[in-house]
Amino acid sequence: MVKKRKEKSIEELVQGVLNGDRVTLAQAITLVESNSIRHFERAQQLIEAVLPHQKQSIRIGITGVPGAGKSTFIDTFGSFLTGLGLKVAVLAVDPSSNVSKGSILGDKTRMERLSRDVHAFIRPSPSGGTLGGVSRKTRETILLCEAAGYDVILVETVGVGQSEYVVRSMVDFFLLILLTGAGDELQAMKKGIMELPDLVVIHKADGDNVEKAEKVKEEMNMMLHVLRSYTEGWETKAVTASSIKETGIDSIWNVIQTFIQTTNNNGVFQKRRKTQQLEWLHAMIKEHIERHFYNDPEVKELVPKLETEIIEGKRAVSSSALQLVGLYYEKLKR
Structure with a gap:
């Protein structure tokens, strides 16, 4: 007979998270993701307890067209950041398959380096097809990761319409990854997506694609110049990068650092964080009422x-x- 593992107390979970223990952090996130009423109440106790210990992280949303190489980019970019001495958490916003209820994103195998890195934490989080659930659970997971001492939180979306808007509403910086055939892929993307990013990366700019990528970058910058940027006081631009050759990765990090400095100086950074907190409040109210109504x-x-x-x-x-x-x-x- 298999002996049932003893459930950790809230105090044990809090201490483990604050100590940066990745196993305990994973257990705490599992508690947050649970749809059980009893677990929900315990999860809120946990969140309340870690709130005063939040580290000021940089929250970066990453989206892109299918096949753009988001996971490869995150693996290379995340490894670059840990190489600088930063702790990186990768969270996956996954609306899941409504047929199988399983995760579209699968496991960590596509982020081989990061999955072996002691300074990184990867969490694919299926949401059961509910974007509202994604919003609450991912936001609370971000708080737990910040309490565990992570400096950079990368939030990946599979890029299926509404999920980009949900992720945009919970991050500081939003990055869109495109390929050299960007014009064709953009036709299939939701209208308005180009107004969301703070940076556009033309990915896989290596080998025979280098010249094409540079051309797409120029075209993209002309288009971005006439669009209104999502972030006040910031002009969104396009750059090229290759995860395989590891080119352009340091430049992307420099752009993000400039963005954080600029938005801190003009007050946009803190204003956005406060606005997102209020949006979260009202989203939670709607979620609670809806759940209570249908139950x-x-x-x-x-x-x-x-x-x-x-x-x-x-x-x-x-x-x-x-x-x-x-x-x-x-x-x-x-």
């Missing part, structure tokens, strides 16, 4: 009936919604 027994029982009637054309959507909300409000008054 109500009477609502659960009535929803399938109304859905069937709507599909059969017997009920209007608006009146059905009002009936459900009215039922819920009546129960709250009792």
Whole structure:
């Protein structure tokens, strides 16, 4: 008979996180990611306890078209940062497969160097297909990583529409990775995505692609020049880089450092952090209300009936919604 492992107390989790123990940090994140009500309450106790110990990190969001080499870039860029003596955490915002409920991103095998680096922590986090869940869990995971002493938090998105906007709302700096065929890939990307990044990287600029990459960079910079930058007081530009040749990586870090200095000097950095906290507050309120609403027994029982009637054309959507909300409000008054 396998002996059940004893659950760590909140105090043990807090101490382990603050000591930078990666095993305990992983356990703390698992607690935060749980959908159990009991785990949620424990997770909030944990978050409250580590809040005063947060380290001021740099939060960097990374997105890109499929095949752009995000994982390879993160492996090279992250290794470059740990080589500078920085601690790096990699978090993956993954809306997951709605069919299998498994992680699209898979495991850490595509980040071979970082996964072996004692100064790095990699956490692929499937969200069960709920972007709201991604928002809460990833934000709380960022807080845990900062309490554990990580200097740079890299938040990767698989680049599937709305997830870019969710990640943009929780990071300081947003990086978009493109290939030399950028024009074609951009057609498939959500409208407005080019207004989100603080830096565009034309990736895989090596071998026969060097000349093409330089041309795309010039075209991209002309386009970016006429677009309004997402960050006040900052002009978004395009650069080239190769993770295989490890060229342009140091320049990207220099751009990020300049960005942090610029936004700190003009007050945008702290203003953004405060705005993101308030956005998180309202997102949490909506998530709690929605979860409570759909978990109500009477609502659960009535929803399938109304859905069937709507599909059969017997009920209007608006009146059905009002009936459900009215039922819920009546129960709250009792």
